[in-house]
Amino acid sequence: MAYKVLISDPLSEEGIQPLREAENLEVDVKTNLSADELADIIGDYDALLVRSQTKVTRDIISKASKLKIIGRAGVGVDNIDLSAATEYGVIVVNAPDGNTNSAAEHTIAMLMSLARKIPQAYSALKDGKWDRKTHVGVELKGKTIGVIGMGRIGQEVAYRAKGQRMKVIAYDPFLTKERADKLGIDYGSVEDVVIASDFITVHTPLIKETKHMINKEAFEKMKDGVRIVNCARGGIIDEDALYHAIQSGKVAGAALDVFEEEPATDHRLLELPQVIATPHLGASTVEAQESVAIDVSHDVVRYLTEGVVKNPVNLPSVPKDVMNKIEPYFHLSEKLGTFLTHVTEGTAEEINISYSGELTELEVAPLTRNTIKGLLKRHLGDHVNDVNASYLAEKRGIHVNENRTSSTKGFTNLLKVEVKTKHGTRTVAGTLLNGLGARIVQVDNYSVDVVPEGYLVFISHNDRPGVIGKVGNAFAENDINIASMQVGRSDVGGNAMMIISVDKQLEKEELEQLNQITEINNVVAIEL
Ligand SMILES: NC(=O)C1=CN([C@@H]2O[C@H](COP(=O)(O)OP(=O)(O)OC[C@H]3O[C@@H](n4cnc5c(N)ncnc54)[C@H](O)[C@@H]3O)[C@@H](O)[C@H]2O)C=CC1
Numbered sequence: 269m270a271y272k273v274l275i276s277d278p279l280s281e282e283g284i285q286p287l288r289e290a291e292n293l294e295v296d297v298k299t300n301l302s303a304d305e306l307a308d309i310i311g312d313y314d315a316l317l318v319r320s321q322t323k324v325t326r327d328i329i330s331k332a333s334k335l336k337i338i339g340r341a342g343v344g345v346d347n348i349d350l351s352a353a354t355e356y357g358v359i360v361v362n363a364p365d366g367n368t369n370s371a372a373e374h375t376i377a378m379l380m381s382l383a384r385k386i387p388q389a390y391s392a393l394k395d396g397k398w399d400r401k402t403h404v405g406v407e408l409k410g411k412t413i414g415v416i417g418m419g420r421i422g423q424e425v426a427y428r429a430k431g432q433r434m435k436v437i438a439y440d441p442f443l444t445k446e447r448a449d450k451l452g453i454d455y456g457s458v459e460d461v462v463i464a465s466d467f468i469t470v471h472t473p474l475i476k477e478t479k480h481m482i483n484k485e486a487f488e489k490m491k492d493g494v495r496i497v498n499c500a501r502g503g504i505i506d507e508d509a510l511y512h513a514i515q516s517g518k519v520a521g522a523a524l525d526v527f528e529e530e531p532a533t534d535h536r537l538l539e540l541p542q543v544i545a546t547p548h549l550g551a552s553t554v555e556a557q558e559s560v561a562i563d564v565s566h567d568v569v570r571y572l573t574e575g576v577v578k579n580p581v582n583l584p585s586v587p588k589d590v591m592n593k594i595e596p597y598f599h600l601s602e603k604l605g606t607f608l609t610h611v612t613e614g615t616a617e618e619i620n621i622s623y624s625g626e627l628t629e630l631e632v633a634p635l636t637r638n639t640i641k642g643l644l645k646r647h648l649g650d651h652v653n654d655v656n657a658s659y660l661a662e663k664r665g666i667h668v669n670e671n672r673t674s675s676t677k678g679f680t681n682l683l684k685v686e687v688k689t690k691h692g693t694r695t696v697a698g699t700l701l702n703g704l705g706a707r708i709v710q711v712d713n714y715s716v717d718v719v720p721e722g723y724l725v726f727i728s729h730n731d732r733p734g735v736i737g738k739v740g741n742a743f744a745e746n747d748i749n750i751a752s753m754q755v756g757r758s759d760v761g762g763n764a765m766m767i768i769s770v771d772k773q774l775e776k777e778e779l780e781q782l783n784q785i786t787e788i789n790n791v792v793a794i795e796l
Pocket residue numbers: 342343344345364367368371416417418419420421422439440441442471472473474477478499500501525526548549550551552647648649
C-alpha cells in the first residue's frame with residue numbers, strides 16, 4: 269500500500285517534486301484547513317509537511333495514528349509540539365539551511381527601511397502627500413549594530429552589516445573571541461551589546477532563556493533613539509515593553525517581521541508610526557521556499573523508504589536491545605551535562621567523557637550524545653537532540669573525547685564529564701546507585717552526594733568559620749527550605765564549595781543577597 273503524504277501549508281511546487289516523483293507515495297495538498305478539519309483527516313496520513321501556519325498540536329498528533337514523520341519546511345519548529353511527537357514516536361525534521369540567506373536579506377531590507385522610513389514615506393505618497401520633512405532618516409554608516417544570536421542567520425546579518433560600513437557587536441553563548449576576531453566584529457555580553465548599539469537585531473530561537481530577553485530593563489540600558497529589528501521570533505522582544513519604550517521616545521523605531529501572536533493584524537504596535545512591519549516574510553522568497561521544500565521532501569522520502577533522515581529535530585529511535593541496557597543511565601548523562609552548563613564559565617572548547625566500571629561493557633555512544641545534548645540544550649534550545657548533538661558540538665568547534673577507564677573510585681559504575689573552557693576545567697561525575705537511583709558523586713576534586721534533580725544552588729567560597737551559618741540565615745530570611753546541603757573543601761582555609769538542594773528556583777535578589785556574603789566568590793542557581 270502506498271504511503272500518504274499531506275501538505276497542509278503552501279509549499280513550492282518545484283520543491284515538492286521529490287515527493288511527487290517517489291514511488292509508492294501519494295501526495296495530497298490541502299491548505300487552510302481548520303484545526304478540526306486537520307484533526308478529522310490526519311489519521312489517514314503517514315507524513316505531514318508544514319510551514320509555520322499549521323499548528324501541529326498534541327491533539328492533532330494524538331489523532332495521527334499512522335503518522336511517522338512531520339517535515340517543517342523552515343527552521344523554527346515552535347508550531348509543532350515536539351514532546352508530543354516524540355512521545356507518539358513521530359520523527360520531526362526541518363530544513364535549517366534553506367532559508368538562511370533570505371532571512372538575512374529580509375533583516376537587512378528591514379534595517380534599511382527602518383533607517384530611511386521608506387514604508388512610511390511610501391504610504392504617505394500613495395495617499396497623495398509629498399512630505400519631505402517627516403521622513404528624514406538616519407545613516408547606517410559608522411553606526412553600531414548589536415546582533416544577538418550568531419547562528420546561521422545572525423552571522424550572515426553581521427557580515428552584511430559590515431558591508432554597510434557599520435560596526436558590529438554580537439552576543440551568542442557559543443561565540444568565542446577567536447571567531448569574533450575572524451569575523452572582524454566585537455563581542456560582549458547581552459548587556460554590552462544592548463548598551464553599545466544604535467541598532468539591535470535578534471536572531472535566536474524562542475526558548476525559555478530568550479523569551480523577553482529584550483525587556484523593560486534592557487530598553488532602559490539602551491542608547492536614546494535606538495532602533496530595533498526582529499526577524500526571528502515574536503516573544504524574544506517583550507512587545508509591551510517595546511510599545512512603552514517607543515511611546516517614551518527611548519526607541520526611535522522598530523522593524524518587526526514576527527509577533528508573539530500570529531497572524532497579528534490587530535496589534536497596538538502596528539498603530540505606532542515608528543513601527544514598520546511585514547507578515548512573517550523572512551523566508552518568503554522563491555529560492556528559499558524551493559530550497560526548504562526540497563530538503564524536507566528528500567527527508568520524508570528517505571525516512572519512509574530507508575528509515576534515515578538528514579535533519580532530525582526530535583529524538584531518534586535507538587535499537588531496543590541497546591536501549592534496554594543503557595536506558596537507566598540516560599537521565600544521569602543528560603543531567604551531568606546540564607549541571608555543567610550552569611557551573612562552567614565561558615564557551616566549552618573540549619568535553620571529555622569517561623566511562624568506568626560496568627559502563628565500559630555497554631554501547632555508550634548514545635550516552636555521549638545525550639551528555640552533549642545536556643550541555644548544549646540550555647543555549648541552543650529544544651532542537652538539540654541525540655542525533656544532532658555531536659554535529660552541533662563539532663560545528664561549534666567543541667572537541668568531544670569519549671574514553672573508558674578502570675578508575676571507578678569504588679563505585680560499580682561511574683560517568684565522568686570534564687569541560688574545558690578558556691577559564692579552566694570543570695569536572696562532574698555521577699553514578700547509578702543500586703536501588704537508589706542517580707547521584708552526582710564528584711564536582712572537581714570534591715566528593716559529594718547530590719540527587720541530580722530539581723533546584724540546586726552551587727556556591728564557591730573561602731573555607732572560613734561561620735559561612736555555613738550565614739548562608740543558612742540568608743535562606744531562612746527568604747523563607748527558602750533547604751532539602752539537603754553538601755560542603756567540600758580543598759584544604760583547611762582554602763577554596764570550598766556548597767551544593768544546596770532547595771524547593772524552588774532562587775530569585776535574582778536572593779542570589780544577590782548570597783553573593784554579598786564576604787567569603788562567597790560565586791553563586792549559581794541550577795535547575796535540573
Ligand atoms: N522571519 C522568518 O521568516 C524566519 C525566522 N527564522 C528564525 O530566526 C532564528 C534564527 O535562525 P537560525 O540562525 O537559522 O538559527 P541557529 O540555530 O543557526 O542560530 C540561533 C543562535 O542563537 C543562539 N542563542 C541561543 N540562546 C541565546 C541567547 N540566550 N542569547 C544569544 N544567542 C542565543 C544559539 O547559540 C545559536 O547560535 C530562529 O528563531 C528562526 O526560527 C528563521 C528563518 C526565517
